[in-house]
Structures are given as C-alpha cells and as structure tokens.
Amino acid sequence: MTNPQIVSAEGSKGAGATARSSTTTAESPTTTVNRRQALRVIGAGGVLAAIGVANGSATVADGERAEAGPERGDGEHDRSRRREVLVGVSATDESPGEAIAGALPEAATVVHENGEIHYATVAFDADAPPGAVAAFLDEVIEVPVVKYAERNHTLHAAYVPDDPGFEDQYAPAMVNAPDAWDVTLGSRDVTVAILDSGVEYDHEDLVDAFTDDPGFDFVTGGPDPAPPDPEIDHHGTHVAGIAAAGLDNGVGIAGTSNSTLLAGRVLDSSGLGMTADIADGIAWAAARGADVINLSLGGIEPSRTLQNAVSFAYHSGSFLVATAGNEGRPGVEYPAAYPEVFAVSALDETANLAWYSSFGDRVDVAAPGSNVLSTVPTVSGSYAEQSGTSMAAPLVAGIAALTLTEYDLSVERLRTHLRDTAVDVGLPREQQGVGRVDAGRAVTTPPEDGVGCAIVNQGLGEGFLEERDTSCWRYDTVSESPCRVLVDLDGPSRTDFDLYVNTGTERCPFPDDSTHRSVTLDSQEHVAVDEPDPSTPLLATVLAYRGSGPYAVTFTEYA
Amino acid sequence: MRLDGTLDVDVADGRVACTFTVTNTGAEPTDLRFRSGQVADVTVSAAGDAVWRWSDGKLFTQALKTVTLDPDERLTLEAVWEDPKPGEYTARGALEATNATAVDVREFTVPVS
Numbered sequence: 001m002t003n004p005q006i007v008s009a010e011g012s013k014g015a016g017a018t019a020r021s022s023t024t025t026a027e028s029p030t031t032t033v034n035r036r037q038a039l040r041v042i043g044a045g046g047v048l049a050a051i052g053v054a055n056g057s058a059t060v061a062d063g064e065r066a067e068a069g070p071e072r073g074d075g076e077h078d079r080s081r082r083r084e085v086l087v088g089v090s091a092t093d094e095s096p097g098e099a100i101a102g103a104l105p106e107a108a109t110v111v112h113e114n115g116e117i118h119y120a121t122v123a124f125d126a127d128a129p130p131g132a133v134a135a136f137l138d139e140v141i142e143v144p145v146v147k148y149a150e151r152n153h154t155l156h157a158a159y160v161p162d163d164p165g166f167e168d169q170y171a172p173a174m175v176n177a178p179d180a181w182d183v184t185l186g187s188r189d190v191t192v193a194i195l196d197s198g199v200e201y202d203h204e205d206l207v208d209a210f211t212d213d214p215g216f217d218f219v220t221g222g223p224d225p226a227p228p229d230p231e232i233d234h235h236g237t238h239v240a241g242i243a244a245a246g247l248d249n250g251v252g253i254a255g256t257s258n259s260t261l262l263a264g265r266v267l268d269s270s271g272l273g274m275t276a277d278i279a280d281g282i283a284w285a286a287a288r289g290a291d292v293i294n295l296s297l298g299g300i301e302p303s304r305t306l307q308n309a310v311s312f313a314y315h316s317g318s319f320l321v322a323t324a325g326n327e328g329r330p331g332v333e334y335p336a337a338y339p340e341v342f343a344v345s346a347l348d349e350t351a352n353l354a355w356y357s358s359f360g361d362r363v364d365v366a367a368p369g370s371n372v373l374s375t376v377p378t379v380s381g382s383y384a385e386q387s388g389t390s391m392a393a394p395l396v397a398g399i400a401a402l403t404l405t406e407y408d409l410s411v412e413r414l415r416t417h418l419r420d421t422a423v424d425v426g427l428p429r430e431q432q433g434v435g436r437v438d439a440g441r442a443v444t445t446p447p448e449d450g451v452g453c454a455i456v457n458q459g460l461g462e463g464f465l466e467e468r469d470t471s472c473w474r475y476d477t478v479s480e481s482p483c484r485v486l487v488d489l490d491g492p493s494r495t496d497f498d499l500y501v502n503t504g505t506e507r508c509p510f511p512d513d514s515t516h517r518s519v520t521l522d523s524q525e526h527v528a529v530d531e532p533d534p535s536t537p538l539l540a541t542v543l544a545y546r547g548s549g550p551y552a553v554t555f556t557e558y559a
Numbered sequence: 560m561r562l563d564g565t566l567d568v569d570v571a572d573g574r575v576a577c578t579f580t581v582t583n584t585g586a587e588p589t590d591l592r593f594r595s596g597q598v599a600d601v602t603v604s605a606a607g608d609a610v611w612r613w614s615d616g617k618l619f620t621q622a623l624k625t626v627t628l629d630p631d632e633r634l635t636l637e638a639v640w641e642d643p644k645p646g647e648y649t650a651r652g653a654l655e656a657t658n659a660t661a662v663d664v665r666e667f668t669v670p671v672s
Binding site for chain 2: 298386
C-alpha cells in the first residue's frame with residue numbers, strides 16, 4: 001500500500017447529503033376564501049373581522065372527524081391559527097393585505113388585517129408543503145414595504161390537545177411535544193412507515209392516519225397488514241399509535257404527529273421476524289416514498305441483506321429509526337447499529353436509562369419508553385401501556401415527522417438537526433447518545449440557525465480500480481472541531497466496491513483495521529463519522545471486492 | 560413458581576429438530592416476564608464452542624411482555640438446524656425470562672451419511 005492520495009479540497013458547499021424528494025400536492029379545502037375574493041373584500045377598505053377560512057384540519061377526505069373537546073374556548077386553539085404568519089407593513093395607500101398579495105404562495109391566504117397597526121395575518125392550508133411557512137418568512141421580507149414577518153404564536157401555556165387520554169400520558173410532555181404542537185400538529189403529506197407485527201388500521205384513533213391502501217403483510221405475502229391475532233399481538237398497533245395516533249382529534253390518546261401511516265407486517269404474532277421479510281419491508285416502504293421508517297425490532301447479528309435494504313432506503317431519502325435493544329447491556333442491536341439508522345435508547349419516567357435498555361457508542365438519542373400509553377387492538381381494550389425501546393423509537397419517528405412538516409430537510413440534515421436539538425439530561429454518553437430527543441426544540445429551531453453542524457467543506461477523490469485492488473485516500477478537515485464527516489463512495493454498476501474509514505490514526509484502513517465501514521453488495525457506500533478526531537486526517541480505503549471500474553469518493557465535512 | 564424445561568432432539572433427514580418445552584408444574588398460574596419477543600433459545604455446541612443458535616439471523620419486537628402459564632400449560636419453541644455437519648454435539652434449551660429460569664441439555668450425534 002503506497003501513501004494515501006490527498007482528496008482535492010474544493011471548499012464548495014455542494015450538497016453532499018442525499019436530498020429528500022418531496023412530491024407533495026397541496027389541496028385547497030373546499031371552503032377556503034380564495035385570494036381574489038379576500039382582496040376584493042379587503043379593497044372595500046378598513047379593518048376587517050376575521051374572514052371565515054377553511055378549518056386547517058380538513059385533511060381527511062373520508063374519515064370521520066371527532067368533535068373538539070368541550071373544555072376549551074373556541075377561539076383559543078382553533079386549528080386555523082395553527083400555521084399563521086403576521087406580516088407588518090409600512091403605512092401606505094394600500095391595505096396590508098394588498099401590499100403583500102403578490103408574495104403569497106398557493107397554499108396561503110390573507111385572513112385578517114388591521115389597518116391601524118398595519119399588519120396582515122396570512123394563514124397556511126393544513127396541506128401546505130413542508131417548509132412553506134419558513135420559505136414565506138424568508139421571501140415576504142424582501143417586499144419593500146414589509147417591515148417584519150413572524151409566526152402567530154399562542155401566548156399562553158403550550159398546546160393542550162383534546163385527546164382524552166392525554167392527561168394519562170407522560171411521554172409527550174417529557175419531550176416537550178406541546179411546544180412543537182404550538183407550531184404544527186403534523187401533516188398528512190409526511191408518511192411514516194411502521195414495519196412491525198401488523199397494525200389495526202381501522203382502530204378508532206388510527207383510522208384517520210391510513211389511506212385506502214394501508215400496507216402489506218410480508219409474513220404471509222398477503223395484502224392485509226392487520227394483526228391476525230389481535231387478542232395477543234398488540235405490538236405494531238401500539239408502536240403506530242405512539243408515532244401517529246390522532247392528535248387533537250378528541251379521541252383516545254395523543255399521537256406525536258398527524259402524519260400518514262403505512263403498515264408493513266414483517267413480524268409474526270409472537271414478535272419474531274425473518275431477515276428477508278424485514279429487508280423486503282424496508283425496501284418496499286422506501287419505494288412507497290415513506291419519509292420516516294420505524295423499526296421497533298432488533299437482533300444481535302449483522303446481516304448483509306438487512307444492511308443492503310437499510311442502505312437502499314437511506315439513499316432513497318427515508319429517515320430510518322430503530323431500537324437500541326432491550327438487553328440492558330452494552331451493544332446496540334441491528335438494524336439500529338447501522339450508520340444509516342437513527343438508534344434510540346429508552347428512558348423511564350424519571351428520565352434515567354430504563355433498566356432494560358441497551359446502550360453503547362451507537363446510541364444517537366434517548367426517548368421515554370417505559371409504561372407508555374398508546375393504542376392496542378380494539379378487542380384487547382383499545383388502549384394500554386407497554387414498555388421497551390420499541391416505545392421510544394416511534395416517538396422519535398413522530399418527532400421526525402413533525403420536523404419534516406416544518407422544514408424541508410434531507411435525511412442527513414434531519415439526523416443532524418434531531419441530534420443538535422436533543423437535550424443533555426446528564427446521563428453518560430453511551431446511555432443518552434447526544435441527549436434526550438426534544439420535539440419542541442426540533443420544531444421551533446430553524447435548522448440554519450441550529451447549534452453547529454452545517455456543511456463547511458467537501459473533498460473529492462476519483463480513480464480507477466482493478467478487481468481486488470485498493471486505493472487509500474486522505475482528507476484533512478478544514479475545521480478545528482468538525483462535528484461530522486460523511487464519506488460517500490460512488491462506484492461502477494454491477495460491481496461490489498467496499499469502503500473502509502479510519503479516524504484517530506494515521507494508518508490507511510483495511511478490512512481488519514477500520515473504525516467505520518460500509519460493505520454492501522453494490523458499489524454505493526456511505527459512512528458517517530460523528531465527531532471525528534480533529535488531530536488526525538480521515539483516511540478511506542476503497543476496495544474493489546468484485547469487478548473493476550472508475551469510482552469517486554466524496555468527503556463532506558460539517559462543523 | 561415451578562417450571563419444568565424439557566428439550567427433545569430428533570436427528571433425521573439431514574436436519575436436527577429441537578423442541579424445547581417449558582411447563583408450569585405448579586398449582587398456581589405463573590407470570591413469566593420477557594425483555595422482547597424472544598421467549599427461549601436453543602444453542603448447539605461442539606466441544607464447548609457454539610456452532611448454531613436458533614436466534615441467529617432473527618429479529619424480535621423490543622417491548623417487555625408477560626406471558627401467563629396456567630397450571631400444566633406450556634410454552635414451546637421449535638428450532639430446526641438444517642444441514643448439520645456430522646459429529647458429537649450438545650444442545651441446550653433455555654427460557655429467556657427475566658424472572659425465572661428453565662434449562663435442559665441433550666447430547667446427540669449427527670451420523671456420517
């Protein structure tokens with residue numbers, strides 16, 4: 001092995017991360033006052049009362065919507081206040097609404113204005129695409145007469161949803177979900193796939209989250225992902241409810257996000273799954289465009305098939321979340337242990353590591369998992385508590401879904417954002433990872449202004465390898481304390497190139513001597529090095545395991 | 560609580576079929592607590608080294624669960640080891656509960672075919 005080649009440090013801020021493709025369609029609720037109508041009314045001059053606008057919860061075309069709880073005043077948590085922006089304008093001949101009419105996107109309408117203190121209220125449809133509000137905040141201030149643009153926040157205590165079970169739930173409060181719900185309850189445009197033992201998709205508190213095509217059963221190969229033994233098998237239904245049981249629908253418990261659910265049954269009624277079924281489920285969920293894939297399952301052995309599926313889903317733009325494990329000892333289980341997957345350990349109600357939770361270097365964040373109240377099959381009582389890292393992971397999946405409703409983030413940036421906004425709860429790193437996941441901070445902290453960890457540099461190395469040959473590349477970080485370096489290998493099709501990475505040493509890595517590796521069956525490999533050792537370069541070896549051809553290795557540095 | 564663990568091993572047709580059964584032999588119902596969807600395991604060793612384990616390559620739900628066995632009720636794991644090499648082996652069946660143990664060990668031989 002000769003000395004490593006140096007990658008060209010380009011210094012450009014190209015997007016090394018995989019972009020998440022969003023194919024959202026915003027549908028106008030039928031009773032929306034359209035823009036032209038609103039302007040005509042505004043043009044009549046002066047101060048207006050609030051124009052009746054479609055209730056922001058018109059996301060379900062066919063399901064039944066429960067009535068709001070009787071305890072709350074009608075005006076206080078009216079859903080139309082969920083995503084509103086207040087725009088202040090200079091006093092001119094035009095009304096505030098007229099002044100900004102040209103800057104309104106499709107999914108937004110002026111619903112109120114005050115000509116004495118010169119502001120207009122812009123409301124966004126519940127189906128507005130992710131990032132629409134954030135984008136509007138950036139764009140409208142470019143209009144010359146606009147002086148400020150800010151979200152319309154509720155000023156009193158954080159959001160209290162009207163789900164009757166909410167007062168018996170502690171987990172959402174522990175992760176500050178009500179602060180997130182002040183901003184958004186989630187969107188049906190975001191899809192969370194639950195790969196598990198099957199989900200009762202017509203449960204009263206889950207039915208609104210499912211479409212006409214609830215999923216697939218990989219265990220039997222049939223089209224129905226409902227659990228065939230609902231008296232004894234509660235797991236998948238419970239997990240799905242934590243992520244996306246109806247939130248603020250007046251029924252049952254409060255899920256984390258009102259996203260769309262997709263169920264892949266990959267575990268049998270006893271809670272056992274075969275690698276092939278789980279891998280097939282992951283690939284299927286990714287192909288169906290799932291934004292988040294939850295895997296409340298694990299095993300102690302690695303598997304090439306499982307890793308290939310995980311890698312495929314990751315590169316397709318799905319954010320994968322999985323359980324650290326319930327073995328109560330060091331060693332995060334698979335698939336959570338793969339670098340493409342977000343690994344979650346479990347806290348108990350006192351915010352200590354739960355007695356059963358596995359822990360280790362691969363834990364990303366911790367989340368409450370003990371005695372969590374959620375949905376179970378109706379024949380078994382509809383709601384029950386369960387404990388496990390299985391309960392912690394879908395809470396993170398739901399928080400990811402809330403975050404994606406507000407910010408259009410690639411999988412890589414979402415991962416960084418959830419880590420950056422996690423809260424240090426004073427546990428050892430191997431127990432809490434970077435901290436206890438926090439929904440409030442994740443949703444209210446704009447990723448651009450987040451604490452650290454944005455792209456600062458990228459380096460590229462290109463070469464050609466004959467079969468069985470290797471090449472070693474060296475990347476020197478430009479930052480003194482990089483938070484993360486991603487190493488991506490893009491190799492030729494119909495070959496099997498592997499990627500090994502070393503941090504903290506001057507030695508080129510080898511298959512038996514590397515701190516990180518990505519060795520799937522194709523030549524698209526991805527390694528994430530969190531907090532690399534800044535005193536040494538990063539070294540990557542590309543091995544042409546089978547086949548030959550040209551390749552490119554990219555180092556993306558975050559600080 | 561009173562539990563009985565019994566391991567049966569049947570070597571035939573190029574495979575080793577193990578059946579591990581845990582029976583509540585007491586007069587009261589027994590609650591068995593588990594960390595995950597895995598309730599038991601069967602491990603085969605040769606000269607002290609594990610050569611096959613039923614749970615390898617399998618993944619399980621990660622929620623705590625309780626299974627109640629009434630008196631005489633049993634819990635069974637079927638574990639099949641395909642294509643074993645000829646040799647002398649020891650099989651061990653074990654309950655994976657956090658609040659109880661039940662173990663049985665059986666020696667067996669896979670003949671040269």
